[in-house]
Amino acid sequence: MHDPPRILAVDDTPENLEILRLRLEANGYQVMTAADGEEGLVKVRExxxxxxxxxxxMPKLDGISVVRTLKQDASLRSIPVILVTAKADTRDVIEGLDAGGDDYLTKPFEHRALVARVRSMLRQKALHDTVESQALRLEDQAAQLAAWNRxxxxxxxxxxxxIERMGRLRRFLPAQVADLIVAAGDGDTLLxxxxxxxxxxxxxxxxxTAFAETTEPEEVMTVLSEYHSCLGELIIRYGGTLERFVGxxxxxxxxxxxxxxxxTEKAVSMATGMRDAIDEHLEQWRKRGxxxxxxIGIARGHATIGQIGFGQRSDYAVIGTIPNHAARLCEQAKSRQILVSQRVFGAVEPLVEAATVGELSERLPSPDAGLRNCPVAWLTSAAPYEVELKG
Known part of the structure; x- marks a missing residue:
C-alpha cells in the first residue's frame, strides 16, 4: 500500500473523472486518471x-476486457477493481464480476457510497498485502532455514x-600423533x-614365545588382549606415545x-606402574597354567623420529641406537625387573635407591632373591645398579 493510497480512475467521460478525482482527493487519496482502457492498462503497469x-x-478497450487482462497478470491481479456502470442491467455487472471485478457501483453514485466502497476495497488490499508480505517473509525464512540446514x-x-578419520588414525598411529595430524591438517609436515x-x-x-607355540590361538589372543589393555591405560595416563607393537x-x-x-621421570614412573599392574594378571595367568x-628396559638419548613406509601404508617410528638399547635392556631383564641405561639413571638418581646388578652381557647373571623383586635396575658396562623408587 502507498501512503496515501493511490487510486486510478478510468472513464471516457472527462466530467466523471473530474468528479471522482475531487471527491477522492477530498478524502486524502492520491488520484490518477485515464481516458480509456488502453491508457488505463499503461498507467496500471507504470x-x-x-x-x-x-x-x-469505453472505446478501444472496454472495462471487462481490462479486468480480464489485469487478472491474467500475476503482478497485477491483486489490485482490487470497482466496476462503474451507467446501466442498471445486471448482466454487465455479472459479466464484470465473473471476469474478476471485486465490487461495482452504478452511475450516478452517491458520494458516501463511493467512499465506503473505496475504503472497503482498500482494507482488503491492505490485508492482502500484509498476508503476501508475511508469505514472502516466511518463504525467505524457509529458504534461509533450508540454507542453514544444508x-x-x-x-x-x-x-x-x-571423526571417522580420527578413528582410523588412532587405530594405526599413536594417539598423540593422530591428534596433531588432525589439528594441524598437514600430517606430512608434522611427520x-x-x-x-x-x-x-x-x-x-x-x-x-614358548607359551604361544604350545597354546591354542584363541587363548594366546585373549592373553595379549588383557596384556595390551592393562598397559595401554598406563601409557595414556603418563602421556607416553605408543610407537609400535612387536608381538x-x-x-x-x-x-x-x-x-x-x-x-625420563615419567617413563620410569610408568614402567613401575606397568610392573605393578601386570602382577595381578601374572597371578591370574598362573592359575590358568x-x-x-x-x-622392561629404558634408554635415553637422541633419536631420529618421523614417518616411514610407502604410499599405501606408513608408520611413525623412532630410529637409532636408543630404541635398540631399550630393547636390549628389556631382553636382559628378568621377570619384574626394570633395567635402565646410565643416562636414565642419572636423570632419576635423586628419586631412586640403587643396587649393583652386573655388567651388560648376552645374559645377565640371575640376581639374588632380594634383587629379583627390585623393580628398577641401572644397567651399564661398568657400574650397573638396580634401583627402587623412593617413597
Missing amino acids: FKPDLILLDIM SLEQTVAEQVTE QSHRREVTVVFCDLRGF DGLLVVFNDPLPCADH YLLGFG
Whole structure:
C-alpha cells in the first residue's frame, strides 16, 4: 500500500473523472486518471495503484476486457477493481464480476457510497498485502532455514568424516600423533624426520614365545588382549606415545611428538606402574597354567623420529641406537625387573635407591632373591645398579 493510497480512475467521460478525482482527493487519496482502457492498462503497469475505479463501457478497450487482462497478470491481479456502470442491467455487472471485478457501483453514485466502497476495497488490499508480505517473509525464512540446514548437514558430514578419520588414525598411529595430524591438517609436515632427545621404554612378556607355540590361538589372543589393555591405560595416563607393537613387545616413547620436560621421570614412573599392574594378571595367568613374566628396559638419548613406509601404508617410528638399547635392556631383564641405561639413571638418581646388578652381557647373571623383586635396575658396562623408587 502507498501512503496515501493511490487510486486510478478510468472513464471516457472527462466530467466523471473530474468528479471522482475531487471527491477522492477530498478524502486524502492520491488520484490518477485515464481516458480509456488502453491508457488505463499503461498507467496500471507504470504506477501500480492500490485500487482501480473502472468504467465498463469505453472505446478501444472496454472495462471487462481490462479486468480480464489485469487478472491474467500475476503482478497485477491483486489490485482490487470497482466496476462503474451507467446501466442498471445486471448482466454487465455479472459479466464484470465473473471476469474478476471485486465490487461495482452504478452511475450516478452517491458520494458516501463511493467512499465506503473505496475504503472497503482498500482494507482488503491492505490485508492482502500484509498476508503476501508475511508469505514472502516466511518463504525467505524457509529458504534461509533450508540454507542453514544444508550448512548444518555439511558441517555434520565434515565432522563425521573427521571423526571417522580420527578413528582410523588412532587405530594405526599413536594417539598423540593422530591428534596433531588432525589439528594441524598437514600430517606430512608434522611427520617429517627430525632429531630429538627422548626416553624410550621397551617391555615384553617373559616366556611368551614358548607359551604361544604350545597354546591354542584363541587363548594366546585373549592373553595379549588383557596384556595390551592393562598397559595401554598406563601409557595414556603418563602421556607416553605408543610407537609400535612387536608381538608381546611394546615400544613407548616420551618427549615426542609432544614435548615433555620430565620425560625420563615419567617413563620410569610408568614402567613401575606397568610392573605393578601386570602382577595381578601374572597371578591370574598362573592359575590358568600360563607361566609368564614381565620385563622392561629404558634408554635415553637422541633419536631420529618421523614417518616411514610407502604410499599405501606408513608408520611413525623412532630410529637409532636408543630404541635398540631399550630393547636390549628389556631382553636382559628378568621377570619384574626394570633395567635402565646410565643416562636414565642419572636423570632419576635423586628419586631412586640403587643396587649393583652386573655388567651388560648376552645374559645377565640371575640376581639374588632380594634383587629379583627390585623393580628398577641401572644397567651399564661398568657400574650397573638396580634401583627402587623412593617413597
